[in-house]
Amino acid sequence: MSVRDVVLVALFAAIMAVLGLAPKIEVGFIPVPITAQLLGAMLAGSILGALRGAAAMALFLLLVAAGLPVLAGGRGGLGVLAGPSGGFLVGYAVAAFVIGALTERFWRGLTFTKLLAINIFGGIIVLYAIGILGISLLAGVPLKTAAYGSMIFVPGDIVKAVLAAAAGMFVKRGYPLIHDGGDEHQC
């Protein structure tokens, strides 16, 4: 990893923390606040690609594990990682990797719709599979019960996928970092 990559990884780890600290935005009919950090994982994958995206999430998890209260709602520490939703947190790294790998694969001719589909696949389908498995292991709950308890979050997470896809397309046009090296940008 070059120094530039290290800076980008640190930047997206910090974006995760800021998404957790930012005041919550309630979106009308959806019961879950929009500030949840899945948006950061989706952005990291869509903008940085697989390796750097996953590294950014791993760095963020390191901050959490070391005891900084950077998860939404001022949570943090090993207790949260060991709590029932710990699988979702670890899953952020996998989600960012999957989203990043698919974004790299379909980079040429990428459209908003494709990027949205990629974010829904990696950020919702893959992430929930890991998260639900995590609940089942950490709380000793059958998979079906774990899945029931998680479904209320799906509508809010679809909104996040839309925001991430829109932002990803904007950055692709204005400041692409995948397949372009990201070295000759004028700011």
Add this chain to the structure above:
Amino acid sequence: MLALYVPGNSAIHAASAGLKLALLLIAGAAIAILSSVPVLAAALAVALALYILAGLSLRAALRALMPVFLTIGLFVLLQAIFAGANAAALTGLKATSLVLLASLVTFTTRFSDMTDALIAASRPLAGLGLSPEKLGLALAMAIRFIPVLMKDYQDVQAARLARGASPWGVLALGPLLVKTLCMANELAEAVLARGFEERGSRERRGK
């Protein structure tokens, strides 16, 4: 932003971060495998006793962990409905003791000691091109970026509101992200100009 560490001078505070993490891993695996209510109740009692031994206020710990306990409560409730009282008790005891033990390590270990231990634990990853120096740099920069990004977000939002724009417009994250990426680019150039890469590449040649 304050770290979750609670200062103290108990034996648990004094123990090394690496030792605490290793013991937590073993205890966590044991709790995950166990499936007897009395044994798990004993584990919970031990966890609570350790909090008293560490001189931590249980009430403050409960307050800090409230969102986690609410999630546990949701799954205990679901278990009680779908699988009966015994399964609900198992879920509640398992999850609560796991969370309490893990948080005990966080509450009694300094942020810097914990990052040192976690970086040491990540040393096997050095083969993947992740040198401890770069991990340290990334960690320090991420922490420094947090208030910078908060300020950027607040500035953009204040400017929008002053112009009478809708507060939702900031959800179009693109422009804010490009501004931030430019800032990161300048920072990377500054780090390179100060010779950080040179040290890294010499290290690569040495290998």
